[in-house]
Amino acid sequence: MGKMDIINLLRDIVREEGIGTYLVGGYVRDKILGIDNKDIDVTVEGNAKRVAELLSNRLGVGIKRTSQFGTYILFASAYRIDIATARSEQYPSPGTLPLVEPGGILEDLSRRDFTVNSMAVPIGTDTVIDLFNGLNDLKKRLIRVLHGKSFSEDPTRIFRALRFAERMDFQIEKITMSLIEEAIEKGFLSKVSTARIRNELTLCLMEKKRWDLLNRIAKLGIFKQLGMVYPGRNFLQELEEFAIKFMIEPESLYFIAFADGGKNRNFLTKKETKFLNSIEILYKKIPCLKKKEKREDIFTILEGFPHPSLIYIGVKMSIREKISLYLEEIEPVRLEITGNDIRGMGISNGKEIGEILRSVKRKRLSSSLSSKEDEMNYVKEILKKNQDNDI
Numbered sequence: 308m309g310k311m312d313i314i315n316l317l318r319d320i321v322r323e324e325g326i327g328t329y330l331v332g333g334y335v336r337d338k339i340l341g342i343d344n345k346d347i348d349v350t351v352e353g354n355a356k357r358v359a360e361l362l363s364n365r366l367g368v369g370i371k372r373t374s375q376f377g378t379y380i381l382f383a384s385a386y387r388i389d390i391a392t393a394r395s396e397q398y399p400s401p402g403t404l405p406l407v408e409p410g411g412i413l414e415d416l417s418r419r420d421f422t423v424n425s426m427a428v429p430i431g432t433d434t435v436i437d438l439f440n441g442l443n444d445l446k447k448r449l450i451r452v453l454h455g456k457s458f459s460e461d462p463t464r465i466f467r468a469l470r471f472a473e474r475m476d477f478q479i480e481k482i483t484m485s486l487i488e489e490a491i492e493k494g495f496l497s498k499v500s501t502a503r504i505r506n507e508l509t510l511c512l513m514e515k516k517r518w519d520l521l522n523r524i525a526k527l528g529i530f531k532q533l534g535m536v537y538p539g540r541n542f543l544q545e546l547e548e549f550a551i552k553f554m555i556e557p558e559s560l561y562f563i564a565f566a567d568g569g570k571n572r573n574f575l576t577k578k579e580t581k582f583l584n585s586i587e588i589l590y591k592k593i594p595c596l597k598k599k600e601k602r603e604d605i606f607t608i609l610e611g612f613p614h615p616s617l618i619y620i621g622v623k624m625s626i627r628e629k630i631s632l633y634l635e636e637i638e639p640v641r642l643e644i645t646g647n648d649i650r651g652m653g654i655s656n657g658k659e660i661g662e663i664l665r666s667v668k669r670k671r672l673s674s675s676l677s678s679k680e681d682e683m684n685y686v687k688e689i690l691k692k693n694q695d696n697d698i
């Protein structure tokens with residue numbers, strides 16, 4: 308199933324049903340630029356559900372999701388098809404989600420972000436509906452808003468403008484740029500929910516030229532405005548490399564870096580907050596860790612900390628070698644004995660068993676134990692010592 312097959316099916320549906328249906332947004336932009344876009348944006352004047360259902364039947368795929376604004380999402384081979392109802396939008400205040408009403412295609416194009424994203428092609432035709440001179444801006448490689456209130460209506464468009472400009476190597480048109488600066492200065496971004504900010508930053512981090520993009524975002528003072536920290540591209544790149552080496556998903560680490568030392572942590576997930584808390588404990592242990600060379604001592608300090616926290620601290624405190632040693636050679640060492648063996652020796656307290664196993668592992672790392680028998684004998688020694696201390 309190719310892209311043209313999907314569009315031909317849509318054309319048939321539109322002819323049979325007589326519903327005004329358009330290719331829009333990023334799909335049209337990229338088509339004119341000759342870029343292959345796997346997202347097909349479709350807008351329907353009226354019953355989007357009907358078009359989505361008919362297309363889903365003919366493609367033999369289900370409707371995967373529907374969004375709050377009546378958008379139906381289908382996946383067919385490599386393509387994602389978004390079918391939305393044409394709508395008009397009103398923004399009651401900056402940063403909040405808009406009030407939405409069904410509308411015609413012209414209203415729908417007028418609610419969009421930039422001129423290059425506001426063109427439509429009626430399905431089955433080659434005509435470009437271009438109310439805002441998007442074609443001209445595409446030629447001039449410019450990102451331009453449709454009106455002066457665009458960023459106050461929806462400040463997330465600031466990220467979108469920067470993202471598109473960086474990705475396509477476009478300039479941000481002069482007035483648009485000054486509107487961005489003004490919106491930042493007026494603090495509009497702080498009115499946007501943290502979930503939406505996080506989503507925008509995640510999209511930025513998915514871009515090929517993400518480091519240039521983040522530098523630009525930082526230079527505009529956006530991180531600062533949001534109470535976040537920008538640790539610089541070198542740090543983030545090193546973090547990414549080190550995380551990938553240990554098969555850790557880097558996304559969480561970027562966000563931890565944006566929160567570490569900043570005023571705002573609300574954008575972190577619960578798990579990331581836990582990681583950051585343990586990073587703060589690790590910070591205090593680093594001076595001691597730096598002095599230790601023996602494996603058993605490194606084990607004692609780092610044991611139990613989550614891997615993402617260790618990766619982060621490794622880069623942040625320039626102790627990657629020690630963290631690598633721990634993750635590659637110390638932590639994976641498995642004992643021959645288990646908790647059950649210790650239980651078999653009459654100890655039932657879980658905490659005590661854990662402590663004994665840790666002691667055996669420390670001894671094992673100092674390489675004086677090499678068999679199960681050695682380990683069992685060492686446990687006996689510990690138990691005897693404990694008994695003597697009790698007396």
Ligand code: ATP
Pocket residue numbers: 331332333334346348418419420421424425461463464467
């Ligand atoms: P990408 O290639 O990153 O997916 P896209 O232009 O397809 O870029 P989407 O986020 O998929 O971006 O949005 C599709 C279209 O919806 C955009 O081209 C634009 O017309 C419109 N749009 C999306 N987000 C906004 C927004 N915040 N404000 C106004 N219009 C928007």
